[in-house]
Amino acid sequence: MMNALERRSTFALSSIFALRMLGLFMIIPVFSVAGQSYQYATPTLIGLAVGVYGLTQAILQIPFSLIADRYSRKPLVVLGLLLFALGGAIAAMSETIYGVIIGRAIAGGGAVSAVVMALLADVTREEQRTKAMAMMGMSIGLSFVIAFSAGPWLTGLVGISGLFWVTTIMGLVAIAMLLLVPKVTRYHRNFQQGYLLQLKQVLKMGDLNRLHLSVFTLHLLLTAMFIYAPPQLIEYAGLPLSSHGWVYLPLLVLSLFFAFPSIILAEKYRKMRGIFLTAIGGIILGLIVMIFGFESKYILLIGLGLFFIAFNVMEALLPSWLSKAAPIQSKATAMGVNASSQFLGAFFGGMIGGQLLLLNNTAMGWSILTAVAIIWLLMSFGLAQPRYLSSMVFRLPEAKQTDEWTSQLLAIHGIEEVVVMSEQQVAYIKVDKQQIDDAARQQLTHLLGKEVAI
Template sequence: MMNALERRSTFALSSIFALRMLGLFMIIPVFAVEGTSYQYATPALIGFAVGVYGLSQAILQIPFSLWADRFSRKPLIIFGLLLFALGGAVAAMSHTIYGVIIGRAIAGAGAVSAVVMALLADVTREEQRTKAMAIMGMSIGLSFVVAFSIGPWLTGLLGISGLFWVTTVMGLLAIFMLLLVPKTTRHHQKHNFDQGYLKQLKSVLKMADLNRLHFSVFSLHLLLTAMFIYVPSQLIEYGQIPLAKHGFVYLPLLLIGVLFAFPSIIVAEKYRKMRGIFLTAITGVILGLLVLVFGFTSKYILLLGLGLFFVAFNVMEALLPSWLSKAAPIQSKATAMGVNASAQFLGAFCGGTLGGQLLTLHQTAIGWSILLLIAVVWLVISFGLKQPRYLSSLVLTLPPEQDTNVLTQHILAVKGVEEVVVMAQQNVAYVKLDKRVLTDDGRQYLTQLFGKDLAI
């Protein structure tokens, strides 16, 4: 059961993620059609405008995350959200497709997704981590539901420039949510900060399972972005559904996906079946695309294929952050999440660019087949994943009038303890440990430090 601090922090950080993603996602289902109104617009440039935020995100996620492992995470998040808001304003005031591309690139430069995830990992216990990360994943899924439902409606009401102004407002609102998150101080068993940024990054890039997770998030968001450049025109042509009503298509499909995601997360965590659920979700993506290859000309087959994709997508969005938080090295947690976020947004960039190119093919079955092939390669690569390890957490009240730094050094000296996160204002510390490594002597020593029996 989450405690009050975890609930408040999870709500705030998930809201930051959702508000930011809401601003980004509202553009996706309408821009392939509405983007043609901009001067100099072509299908390729429209796809590039949708995906370019992913390119700047991909480039800057890793620098932001390297800094976040060494410095306070909150100021970095604020700076990134200000860039996001500025980019929305630039796009809103633009009259050419090139201006929109510049605005989207600036918005993407606020590359703090990994920093937000790392901060959430700091303020939640290991036993509640999957739940917290699942809630964050669900917030992304919910932002899809809302964005794809109201995006077409808001475009009709405010125009495409008004939609960009809404993204600016979303970014500014997200800054205020950060006030609900407690200030944290992190203490680690291992310190790699003296080896330089490049060695720190290389140590993360050498981990095979992390690289498989990075490829997974790249593939997922490539397919998602390409699909929403590619599918609106098909809903209009084959489904006879006007753009303004596309939200009524996406809403029920995404809600069904969210309903499937919750039990999947419970099974994955409670029964430690994360790998099996993960591979099943990729198979669901493949089945959805296979249906679209052969049935896109039928309105209801087209909707069936989209539904299968959305179910699998929501499960994956919930699983990936949780698995990554378990697999990432504690002392380089933000760095690993930064590489993952870079892969995610690079996938969005490639998906936007690919989707624009698919529009020029005028061979719909070939387009869906290309996306299907990418999903099959993803499944093959993911078979090498191993089940993640599971740590435990203790929530401890700090003893009065004791030097926190000295206390944390004593705790970290215990074999099996990997990290201590201190929230001094709340007088609380989270001790993250591996019960399989912790010895009886270690348990007794921790009991002596805190003057009471600990449930380990």
Template structure:
């Protein structure tokens, strides 16, 4: 079970993610129409205004994450959220489409998704991290569904400029959520290297690259589906566009009943690889069902359901696996590469989804997406089980002794990282049980003055 600090931190950091995503996604269902009111607006510039946020996110995730592995993560999150809020305000005050594009680009400059996830990894024990990441994944999915319902309604009340002001307010509200997250100081075995060397180290790791390809494929397929599916729900299921949120939201809730047990199985019984590959299989199943049954309302909804269930299992598993596989001293960097891959996947998914709409053969469109998912499965087949660390929760010694104490801990074989929470007067000590030997146990017992169950 999560402790109170983990529950509070998971709630706060998931809320930051959800508020940012809600502000981002509310624009999407209305801007293609509302954006026409801006001076100089053309279809291409309207599309750029929507998409430029994702482009700057993809470009800046890695620089932010490289900094987050060297400096305190919370100030970087604050900086990112201030940029997000500033961009919203610039867009809200703009009368031309170019002003909106600049505002959206600045908002996207707050590329701190990876930093937030790395901070969540810091403040949760290894055994509870998958649950925390699952909650974050669900919050993102929920904000997506809510945004598509709230966007048109809020625009009718406050107009498109008012909607941008709402995103600014959400960015500032997200900053306040950081007050619930403890101050942490990370200590790990010292691997001094330059920024470029650190990035190269992450990019050379085969399993990390498979995870980056996985998040790219996952969000490519999701974005393409959300472009390709609505017209079919209208045509074959007789569900009007205004009611599509009522289709997606129940599917999201149903997926929770599959996602959380899957996470528990993956973590408790160390079946992460099997469940990961099964989830990709579930996505393929959903897409194949749509190839042959898209003309039937209930088969169409069943295919969508299979896809959503598998998607949410993957959304929860990916960040947890990434945090296990990434080098401890480069965790945020690995998450930054992963986040860039996610945004690039969404970008290419939008492009592919638009091209699929031009096809006269609906089954062929679903077949193309199925083929992409099958290639993804083949690439992912080479994944090895991640390394499973465990966490000890230890009280801190006298404040003046903390640095010396952490150094002594890190000198013990099998201890990988010490995350100190000085305000709470305890630390999470992350251990690789496979490396702990009898000598290490004795050293740990001597340092702590008591036996510790490992």
């Protein structure tokens, strides 16, 4: 079970993630219409204003994450959120479409998704990591549904410029939420190398690349589905666009009842690879149902439900698996590459979804998405079961210097990382139990001042 510190930090960091996503998503369902009111607006420039955020996110995730592996993560999160708030303010004050594009590009420059996830990994024990990442994934899904429901309503109240001001306020509130997260100092066996070598090391790891491909494909399918499915909900299910949020919300809630047991199986019984492949199979099954049943309201909803259940299981498993597979000294870098893959997937998903609408063959469109998912499944069979570390929680020794104490711990074979929260006088010690022998246990007992059962 999560301790109080983990619950507080997970709530705060999930809220930061959700507030940023709300600011992004609320614009999407309204800007194609509301954007026409800006000077010099054309359909191409309106599309650029929506999409440029994701492009700058994809470009800057890796630089932010490379720096986050060398320095404190919290100041980088603050910088990213300030850029997000500034971009919203510039867009809110703009009268031309070019001003909005500049504002959205600056907001996207706050590319700290990977840094937030790495910080969450720092402040949660290995055994609670999947649960924490699941809560973050659920907050993202919920923010998506709320945004698509609230965006048109808020625009009617405060106008499109007011909606951009709301995103600025969300960015500032997110900075305040960071106060709930403890100050963290990380200690590990630091293999000093240049930024380029660090990035090359991450990009050479086969399983990491399969996870990057997975998040790319997952968000490609999600974005394409959200473009492709709404016209079918209107035509075949008789649901107006304004009611679609009330379709997605129950499906999201329903998916939670399947996602959390899957996460427990994956973590507690070390079945992560099996659950992962099963979730891809669930996505494929949902898409196949929609190939043959899109003309029926209830079969269409069943297909969407299967898709959502599998999506939310994947959304929880991917960050957790990534944090296990990534080199400890390059955790944020690996998450940065993964986040860039996610945003690129969403970008290409939007392009593909638009092209599918031009097909005038609904079954063919769902078949194309199914084929993409099948290729993803075949490429994922090469994934190996992730390495499982364990975390121990200890009070910091009062009589010893922290740096010296952590250096002595890291000299013990089997100790992978020590995360110190000095204000709380607590340390998380990450251990590979398979590497710990009797000599290591004796050294640990001496350093920690009490018998250690591993």
